[in-house]
Amino acid sequence: MNSPHEHARIIPIHADPRPATQPVRSAYERPAPSSRDDLARVGRGTPMGELLRRYWHPVGLAADAGAIPRLVTVLGEELILFRSGQGEVGLLYPRCAHRGTSLIYGKVEDDGIRCCYHGWKFGPAGQCLDQPCEPEGGKVRHKIFQPGYPVQERYGLIWAYMGPPRKQPVLPLYEPFENLLAGEFIEADDTSIGGGGPVVVDCNWFQHWENVVDPWHVLVLHGTFSGAQFTDVMLRAPTITFEATPIGVKVTSLRTLEDGATFRRITEVGIPTLRVVPNPQVGKFERVESIGFVLPMDDTHFRIYTVGRVREKGELTAFRSRQKGKRWAELTPGEHREFPGDYEAQVGQGAITLHSEEHLATSDKGIALLRRFMKQQMDLVAGGGDPAGVSFAPADAMVRFEAGNFREG
């Protein structure tokens, strides 16, 4: 009774009549993709890594340098940040020159940091000050140096120079922080304002930096997609122009206000990693009040240190967007998908984007200018020259910007 191909009653059902979706271009035939490593890699010896190493970068808040050694990751290198009891900041290679134990387990003393294993002590400049297990505390200890990098403090941050010593420039002064109005003071923040997500963002820093000269995404990503993350005036259709500057790229957006006046918004990026972005909430019309310093931690992670002129403590940090009343870290995976922001858009390009697959359009002119500018600077450095914006004389330390939200006419 039960043999193959035998059925009491047959009720045929027909295949679904819906025709196949037939793509215009099969993914089977797409070429092997590639990334522009020159833009993405930040390690020692890479074109971008060598360019970035010709500038000072923030490696922590001033308060991060203290009696407890702190591990920081900068341009693909791990380093130990501390402040001696005498107040000198040190930024040293983490592996003790003696036997390689990490100085993260070291004890900070009045004049340096002492390794936990055999007690070798190094001053903030790396000089070996003591070898307690050696006769007379080490007769040749003066020949031992823990490698490190020069640091300076300014604007509430610790700055490090990680490039060739003979090329060390002066630490810049940034004009927006130098000429304060009454009641204003300088505040520093380390929570990656502008990154749109967690403090440490897990993608290449350059795809974040490109976002700064990409004003059009504001209308889509922060407008129609996530429901006006910014103020209404920002979502009015602008006229946008892109221009190269001596130190990067400038984006000018002109909007007509309800009263007929012109709202001129200028955003800049400045070499090496500066986000010079006026407040997108446009609380008032003025020159740019803060600068974000993107820190490439390694090829696929970055964080942002921000310095700003404020009138109230915590003013910078308060300035974070919410979705459905929730901060980014509180959103569910579904809500991240539903309300994407800068983090999702940029990390959504991959840890390192595949440049070969891009189709840049007229609205991407800022990105094209920026890549061209940085390529020129990499070539300059590779050829033995000094890149844009580095100064070797204290008199030339001031850096100026045009960025701001301005009301005209």
Added chain:
Amino acid sequence: MNSPHEHARIIPIHADPRPATQPVRSAYERPAPSSRDDLARVGRGTPMGELLRRYWHPVGLAADAGAIPRLVTVLGEELILFRSGQGEVGLLYPRCAHRGTSLIYGKVEDDGIRCCYHGWKFGPAGQCLDQPCEPEGGKVRHKIFQPGYPVQERYGLIWAYMGPPRKQPVLPLYEPFENLLAGEFIEADDTSIGGGGPVVVDCNWFQHWENVVDPWHVLVLHGTFSGAQFTDVMLRAPTITFEATPIGVKVTSLRTLEDGATFRRITEVGIPTLRVVPNPQVGKFERVESIGFVLPMDDTHFRIYTVGRVREKGELTAFRSRQKGKRWAELTPGEHREFPGDYEAQVGQGAITLHSEEHLATSDKGIALLRRFMKQQMDLVAGGGDPAGVSFAPADAMVRFEAGNFREG
């Protein structure tokens, strides 16, 4: 008083008299092992990957294609599955053709999916429909295509063809689902029935597929080891024969029932990845009622979509084995060790087994036949031919099987 080698009183204890266990063959001398990459790799450009790409594969339940974009992993490729408001299903390369942001953050609209970053919109076939940040919505947008793959719906599943476009076959009709008895209907399941463990199984798909033509393991793994996972009749000693078929391998097990009748059980595998396995619970004697479509997600992960003729909703899914009243996911590591099933046996071979170390025996004839068959098919495709079972004419779309549990005499 306490110097070396001086002891007041000596109590010798003797070494354990038990002799060493002395292996017949030292593991020190075993040769370096190797895997048969041709059987295991499924990526584009590999022999098996190119063979598998000549067939349609299920990439989701029909309901998985909806207004929320869904990331699927198929043959080592990540793809975005969605259904436009107009009901058309799209399966697109995930990186937006513009700047590479994942379409997982896209918004599904009436006629396509829109990238969150700059709003480029693509139809289900990948045609670019809008570039909102470009003048006039993109004057050359018609030249932009998001790569993708053709899809069709049938039997409650979305099927994709990921091979060379000019070799696209017709989507098969499977005879077991075409001629239904009264009261029967088709149900689809995505929980990897037959995998013996979690939905996504973390080993190479082929070592799972080989298991289907390996009836002997039922007596050991599902019999003496885990305490009769299947019905008693399945644990009676069978007479087993293995045969090649035009589309794979067939296993026939003959058992004598208590009343003297013969229980003929035919199990098949069919190219590309079909498990054509009659119900091992043997509830009734009939032609095979379901087919499992093994989906190689990548070289070391697979899942199984199952389609079956049923009389009650949920009939397919209800059909999962338990140990000590617990489902697989509820067992402790110790219980997994104590009650191994298909998951443990196959994942226990490693993510990709080491073929060089195997010792196939007479009971493994099905596996030998299957490897030979698939090698022939890979060679056929590599030589420019069309593999077994693909049809290019709708009239040839029907695929038939002999599989079933049959009572004879």
Added chain:
Amino acid sequence: MNSPHEHARIIPIHADPRPATQPVRSAYERPAPSSRDDLARVGRGTPMGELLRRYWHPVGLAADAGAIPRLVTVLGEELILFRSGQGEVGLLYPRCAHRGTSLIYGKVEDDGIRCCYHGWKFGPAGQCLDQPCEPEGGKVRHKIFQPGYPVQERYGLIWAYMGPPRKQPVLPLYEPFENLLAGEFIEADDTSIGGGGPVVVDCNWFQHWENVVDPWHVLVLHGTFSGAQFTDVMLRAPTITFEATPIGVKVTSLRTLEDGATFRRITEVGIPTLRVVPNPQVGKFERVESIGFVLPMDDTHFRIYTVGRVREKGELTAFRSRQKGKRWAELTPGEHREFPGDYEAQVGQGAITLHSEEHLATSDKGIALLRRFMKQQMDLVAGGGDPAGVSFAPADAMVRFEAGNFREG
């Protein structure tokens, strides 16, 4: 009113006057580092791996070999340890000779272990005893062998020999465990006493072993850093001498006690991996009471088996240090940083230390001697010879040490 560079009132603030910390040696100019792979790698075919394979190593407590198969990792190899119902211990390659399923899912029977998949059974020596799915239980099963290694039991441990069979030495007898005083008995421990942290330590075994001939770290790491982890007498300034021995390196520390007597402490390392360390708590003066057998699990993980003469059950295990009343696993990351011990110091050197960056000093003479000794032994083995301390005659099985805490004069 609000245009760039226009400010009602200017309050200049000056850059922080603190000068830059200017390192003596820039980390930018440090050379590319390297490790001594010969010291670190333990796999088959590496110099150290081949040297270590000429000795017996502990692979578990005697109780670890039982009716439940146990996965052990030794010298980079995974193996299955079990004890048949008849009491024979087996240590077999984990992948079943049939189809490669792990024997961790096997069932231990009276005379061997049976694979879960198709039931092949192997005796403790690897001989194939049954192939239940084959006719007559496998007519040629006697030609199949599961590879394995010889094992013996002694001192509460299972010992394995993983080298070339024709070079198998006798299992050593260790003198400290052979001549017991009244009331003494042998205890074995598997909790990595001396490792200073978790049972499995995640760094190369050799950087741990070097620590044993590095008495100076005791004064710093266990003294000033973590607040006298050991007894006061150990923190008195010693006179230390280092000497090569026929089987390793010996460290002698002389300290003058309060009553004018001399406290002579001798610590040894013995090939292949022995820590012959007298009790650092110095409860009494006597020859060494325990030996630690460091087991290199792979290149970057080790554990320690310890055997000791004791008078009370659990005496060995009780002997663990605490910080702030907490065991190592209970400390917070901050407390680990604040109270580093052997684990932090050694794992803090990295998974494999960078030997090229070291600066060994006079206090590191023990380490220099140990590296030289092991290099000689590796060269000996590579040249076809037999390394130090292996014996092929039972009469030569006894290994003696000078180690102990002794009071003199």
